[in-house]
Amino acid sequence: RxxxxxxxxxxxxxxxxxxxxxxxxxxxxxxxxxxxEKETKQxxxxxxxxRLHKAQAVQRQLEELEERQRALEIFGVKLERELxxxxxxxxxxxxxxLHEWFELVMExxxxxxxxxxxxxxxxxxxxxxxxxxLEQKLREKMAIDGK
Numbered sequence: 001r002x003x004x005x006x007x008x009x010x011x012x013x014x015x016x017x018x019x020x021x022x023x024x025x026x027x028x029x030x031x032x033x034x035x036x037e038k039e040t041k042q043x044x045x046x047x048x049x050x051r052l053h054k055a056q057a058v059q060r061q062l063e064e065l066e067e068r069q070r071a072l073e074i075f076g077v078k079l080e081r082e083l084x085x086x087x088x089x090x091x092x093x094x095x096x097x098l099h100e101w102f103e104l105v106m107e108x109x110x111x112x113x114x115x116x117x118x119x120x121x122x123x124x125x126x127x128x129x130x131x132x133x134l135e136q137k138l139r140e141k142m143a144i145d146g147k
Contacts, residue, residue, distance in 0.1 A: 040139070044132060051132075055125050058118050065115050069108065076104050 081087040083097050 037143075044136065048129070048132065051125050051129055055122065058122050058125070062115065062118050062122075065111055065118070069111055069115075072104060072108050072111070076101070076108070079104060 078087065079097060079101050082092065083094070083101065
């Protein structure tokens with residue numbers, strides 16, 4: 001990307017220098033176009049950084065979610081064994097264990113829904129990034145065709 005934009009910038013510099021007969025108006029228009037291209041590139045970089053930070057946050061949340069799911073899974077296995085009578089349940093009665101098991105299932109379902117939401121957000125970020133790259137390619141092609 002940078003090479004293509006550097007080429008377009010350097011070619012517009014050459015246009016200004018190689019054609020001293022260009023009117024003041026044309027020079028101003030070329031400068032304005034270069035300034036606009038530069039501002040657009042800066043905005044694109046800022047948007048890309050925002051997407052990157054958001055993607056990193058989503059990744060961290062997914063990792064934390066995975067840890068919580070593992071812990072729930074371990075606790076769930078232990079609780080199921082107690083319910084089946086395979087492990088010592090201590091002073092817990094069956095109603096209390098069933099209540100804990102249902103809460104565990106609800107928590108696991110909640111985490112799975114949250115994971116789905118995070119995966120959708122990650123996919124949206126990928127699509128936004130892809131769109132940005134396509135828009136940049138289009139701009140470069142239009143700049144080449146316009147010259």
